[in-house]
Every structure is written in C-alpha cells, then in structure tokens.
C-alpha cells in the first residue's frame with residue numbers, strides 16, 4: 001500500500017508533463033490588413049517548457065471566408081491556400097530589446113496576387129511527436145486577416 005501511495009504523485013506528474021507546448025500566432029494580430037500580392041510577416045510562438053516533444057512540420061495557410069458569410073470553418077476543417085509548409089524551429093531572439101518574446105519563428109509570406117479580398121482565415125496546423133513514446137499530436141490554431 002505504501003508503495004502505491006508513494007507512486008501516485010509520480011504518476012500524476014508523469015501524465016501532466018507528456019504534452020506538447022501549445023503554439024500560437026503571435027503576429028499578425030486579429031483583423032490586420034494585408035494587400036493581395038504583398039508580403040507580410042507571421043510570427044509563430046511556442047512556450048518554453050521542460051516537457052519533451054519534437055516539432056515535425058508546420059503548415060501556414062490562408063482561406064477566404066466569403067463563402068461562409070465571413071466565418072470560416074476553422075483550420076481543423078479547412079486550410080485553403082498553403083503559404084508555407086515545412087520545419088518549425090522556434091528560438092529565443094537575440095535581438096536587443098526583444099528578450100520578452102517567447103521562443104518563436106518568423107516567416108515572411110506572400111499573399112497570392114489573385115487572392116480574393118475580404119476576411120480570411122490565417123490557419124496553422126502543427127504536427128508534433130510527444131514524450132518518450134513519441135505519440136503523434138496535431139494542433140491547429142488561427143487568426144483572421146483582411147486581404148485588401
């Protein structure tokens with residue numbers, strides 16, 4: 001019995017650490033305007049943690065929400081036009097005066113010149129392998145930008 005009780009806190013800790021740190025869109029902020037054909041910067045951040053996970057691939061995509069009366073279905077349902085697909089390696093910045101930034105990666109992306117104007121979902125899907133057993137984990141998140 002004593003053995004089981006002493007094991008419980010350990011088990012609770014073990015399950016709580018086995019998750020990938022959630023990533024999120026640091027910029028652009030909601031409703032940022034970007035003109036079709038121009039480039040814009042996207043910063044994807046992911047908190048620092050002692051949990052173990054490996055970022056395998058990230059997809060950043062843009063979807064015009066016009067056909068859903070300005071509300072897209074969300075990035076878990078539909079991603080649209082792929083602007084970036086590849087590795088994701090968040091780093092602390094070394095630039096002076098920006099030390100408060102969480103680990104992140106900057107991407108310079110281009111809105112296709114023929115992209116339909118209006119509210120658009122900037123959707124992200126990130127695939128991780130988590131913990132010592134490397135279980136596959138997919139997270140999606142989004143913000144809305146306005147293509148002008």
Ligand SMILES: *[C@@H]1O[C@H](CO)[C@@H](O)[C@H](O)[C@H]1NC(C)=O
Nearest residue numbers: 038039040041042106107108
């Ligand atoms: C995007 O970031 C690059 C590198 O920091 C910078 O030179 C460029 O001006 C930025 N572009 C926009 C549209 O802010």
Ligand SMILES: *[C@@H]1O[C@H](CO)[C@@H](O)[C@H](O)[C@H]1NC(C)=O
Nearest residue numbers: 021046047048049050051103
């Ligand atoms: C990770 O663990 C080290 C050593 O225990 C600790 O100093 C550090 O603050 C931890 N980092 C995070 C983000 O929890």
Ligand SMILES: *[C@@H]1O[C@H](CO)[C@@H](O)[C@H](O)[C@H]1NC(C)=O
Nearest residue numbers: 091092093094095098104106
């Ligand atoms: C990402 O961009 C921001 C804003 O321009 C900048 O402060 C930061 O240093 C950049 N991060 C990296 C890792 O280059």
Ligand SMILES: *[C@@H]1O[C@H](CO)[C@@H](O)[C@H](O)[C@H]1NC(C)=O
Nearest residue numbers: 030071072073074142143144
């Ligand atoms: C992300 O997409 C969902 C589904 O369309 C939407 O409800 C939510 O407002 C979006 N989030 C942001 C920050 O735009």
